Amino acid sequence: MNDKNAKRETRDKIIKTASRLFQLQGYHATGLNQILTESETPKGSLYYHFPNGKEQLAIEAVNNMKDFVQAKTEKIFKEIAEPDKAIQFSITEVAKEFNKVEDITGFPVGLLAAETALMSEPLRKACQQAFETWEDTYTKKLIQGGFPEETAKELGMVINSMIEGGILRSLTNKDSTPLLLIAKQIPILLKK
Amino acid sequence: MNDKNAKRETRDKIIKTASRLFQLQGYHATGLNQILTESETPKGSLYYHFPNGKEQLAIEAVNNMKDFVQAKTEKIFKEIAEPDKAIQFSITEVAKEFNKVEDITGFPVGLLAAETALMSEPLRKACQQAFETWEDTYTKKLIQGGFPEETAKELGMVINSMIEGGILRSLTNKDSTPLLLIAKQIPILLKK
């Protein structure tokens, strides 16, 4: 049992470090050597746990980021009843990261998606799935709030796109303003 | 004069090729060798025209993309009077690229911005300037359409962020739907 735990822990540590670096630097700027150095694991372990190398590791990292964001959003959605307030709050939570430069954790899945959409079909699909999972969460919240299913689906995709664009824009300015302005528009967009 | 023309032409050819490849593949996935091979110029010429190497070339490529998008948007804005219709049309024009996979030209400045925002300050500033130029074009159109200046500024940034997010989202799905859904929301956002 100790062996299995050690195995799992090494694997998790690699994925966690990879997720952080891929977010901050992107796929091509992040070398396996850097991931291994920062996670303090030898190269042999990486290719034991991820026989398909960097691409497989990136896919698992994307799934990891997907689950993390998903959990965070669902927690907020359980605490705040009205869809517009809930979505606004989750955007301002993301925006907080851009208040101090040293707090910036990067572009969760968007950077990897943009880099690999035309390069790796498996990675592209992993990123698409992350986006669709998040959008589904928005959609369900909107349906609960009384929106018709079709409208809720469209708005889910639009809101997610707005957030991704807002992150990119805030990242470029190293400033939370773009994301906060987007949060401000949410009630207008969701007016029935 | 022939010399100067030849000089200018070589420079332009490198920038044009670099712009295309950076859009499609990003900064780190695009090697100088690939740019030189595809533009049919030798390595010596590149470092003659761009003594600061890859970073300088990328900055000039960003400026080139900025001007291209800017010109295209202003042309549309001159032809369509109402801000909401004009902005909607310019988004559907971008969306057209995602109808056929072979037409996709990538992520104009967004990919480079996301890759380099935390890596190169000069490159980050070039990307920020591109975004601000585009936003200023939206803002001016909105002011002409009767919006108060402060509101127009905020909406300019929001619209640009939405478009950037829409491009990323359409790129990930290799499908124009996200951008078209965003275009659909523009009148709601601009309702006075």
Next chain:
DNA sequence: GTCTATACGACGATAGAC
């Protein structure tokens, strides 16, 4: 399963002939 040493190619950049 863990770890090290190494293979091999591509990268950005430079030197120097012309």
Next chain:
DNA sequence: GTCTATCGTCGTATAGAC
């Protein structure tokens, strides 16, 4: 100004000892 040869570094991946 144009072009080629080459440098040093780092990339991913693998082989094989333990």
